[in-house]
Amino acid sequence: MFAELYKKTTDPDTTYNDILSEKNVYFSILFHTVAYSVAVYLFVLIVLKHRLTYDQLRMLVIFFVLVMFFGYFGRLWRVKQLYKIHDNKEKVAEIVANGYFCWYFIG
Numbered sequence: 001m002f003a004e005l006y007k008k009t010t011d012p013d014t015t016y017n018d019i020l021s022e023k024n025v026y027f028s029i030l031f032h033t034v035a036y037s038v039a040v041y042l043f044v045l046i047v048l049k050h051r052l053t054y055d056q057l058r059m060l061v062i063f064f065v066l067v068m069f070f071g072y073f074g075r076l077w078r079v080k081q082l083y084k085i086h087d088n089k090e091k092v093a094e095i096v097a098n099g100y101f102c103w104y105f106i107g
Contacts, residue, residue: 012083
């Protein structure tokens with residue numbers, strides 16, 4: 001499911017409205033928000049030995065939701081800009097995949 005969403009959001013022919021109407025975008029945001037929030041909460045609790053307050057946790061969740069929501073539009077915007085420059089979908093897919101996977105594995 002996430003692989004199909006990645007393909008759709010890295011296709012220069014996809015419109016911004018397509019992203020808004022894609023249910024998997026919202027599911028992905030929900031899934032990753034929960035996963036990242038739990039990971040950060042446990043990291044802070046176990047490693048830093050600090051308990052997050054309700055307000056801190058709420059701000060963390062809001063931060064993740066906003067970053068992921070606008071991240072889909074940012075990725076599509078980047079793909080569309082690269083397509084304007086290269087006018088070659090395969091080249092754009094290669095650039096985006098290299099950047100995404102390098103960043104992902106470095107992170």
